[in-house]
Amino acid sequence: MKLRVGDYMTKNVITLSPDNTVDEAIELIQKTGHDGFPVVDDSGKVIGYISSRDLLKKDPNTKIGDIMSKQLYVAREYMDLRDAARVMFRTGHSKLPVVDDDGRLLGIISNADVIRSQIERADPGKVEKLKKTIEKVHGVNIEVERGKVEVDRLIPTQTKVFADELKGRIYELRRGLAEPIVVIKKGGRLYLVDGHHRVVAAKKIGVKTLDAYILKVPENVELGIERLVKKRGIKSIRDIEIIEDVPHPLVEITFRNTRR
Missing domain, CATH: 3.10.580.10 (CBS-domain)
Structure with a gap:
């Protein structure tokens, strides 16, 4: 694409x-x-x-x-x-x-x-790879659509984001940039797969919906991320911790390299 x-x-x-x-x-x-x-x-x-x-x-x-x-x-x-x-x-x-x-x-x-566009983006190729992986593992056909999703309905699949990265995402959202997130839809549940910093940024500045690639998975398929979410007790965006005193790993690596 x-x-x-x-x-x-x-x-x-x-x-x-x-x-x-x-x-x-x-x-x-x-x-x-x-x-x-x-x-x-x-x-x-x-x-x-x-x-x-x-x-x-x-x-x-x-x-x-x-x-x-x-x-x-x-x-x-x-x-x-x-x-x-x-x-x-x-x-x-x-x-x-x-x-x-x-x-x-x-x-x-x-x-x-x-x-x-070349970094930190929801590459359509990444979406296609995820689609094929789910289809292969579970033997089902997955439909992908592009649409808007409500931020408050998203169930995250990671528990931490970095404050420095979050500032960049807030800046992008305020400029009206349209980078989509990746979501798996199963029944009435929306699992956030890619775009956690963007979603937390949206929540912070009051953005209600985000553009997304939506992978529609049949209700009878049990996904690994569902077990992960249940194990970690994740229910909503409010359960994501913002790491304030530790830089994003890429920033830390760059900083260390420049000191050599």
């Missing part, structure tokens, strides 16, 4: 209008930490892009519409993510607005999103 721009783009995009001023744009950069913004008209159509470089040595009262870049590279949500990455690499752009057929803004894809 190919990775699409729409799966990794940021949907909650901060924009400017052509009537905003340079001073307002600088204030927005200071507030958000972003280095540029799409410029949209009243209908939501992208008409330009303003970067921090465009603002250098400009009068604070200058209108954004007078200095914005008007010739833009844009992406579509159905594009292969690798194609969007090639465009960014070859043109030197770190971000591409994502637009619909009428040029209205749907999101923005950045080089950071491309990197993120």
Whole structure:
């Protein structure tokens, strides 16, 4: 399954209008930490892009519409993510607005999103491998669907998450990123297989539902994770412990290596 721009783009995009001023744009950069913004008209159509470089040595009262870049590279949500990455690499752009057929803004894809797509993601290949494993072990056919699941209904299959990793997941959720979790559905129960940090992050900031790959398992199949959950007494997300004083193992390994 190919990775699409729409799966990794940021949907909650901060924009400017052509009537905003340079001073307002600088204030927005200071507030958000972003280095540029799409410029949209009243209908939501992208008409330009303003970067921090465009603002250098400009009068604070200058209108954004007078200095914005008007010739833009844009992406579509159905594009292969690798194609969007090639465009960014070859043109030197770190971000591409994502637009619909009428040029209205749907999101923005950045080089950071491309990197993120290669790490810590619910790879469709991982889902397919899990599906085939369950089918082989239990001799059943498993249906996989993509949909929304309620955070409060999820039964976790691990008991700990790391606080430093959790901060990253909260940041991603607030940006509107759409990385799915992996869930096994059996009867009325939803077992969380992949995405524990994202689910705990969602719970912390009040996100009620998450996008998920849902593997539908027949009711008569007894899964190993069910026995594990019962043995550990796990019933809900509230049973997950947040490890505050120990860094994520990858962070610890990197830190140690740099000291050699």
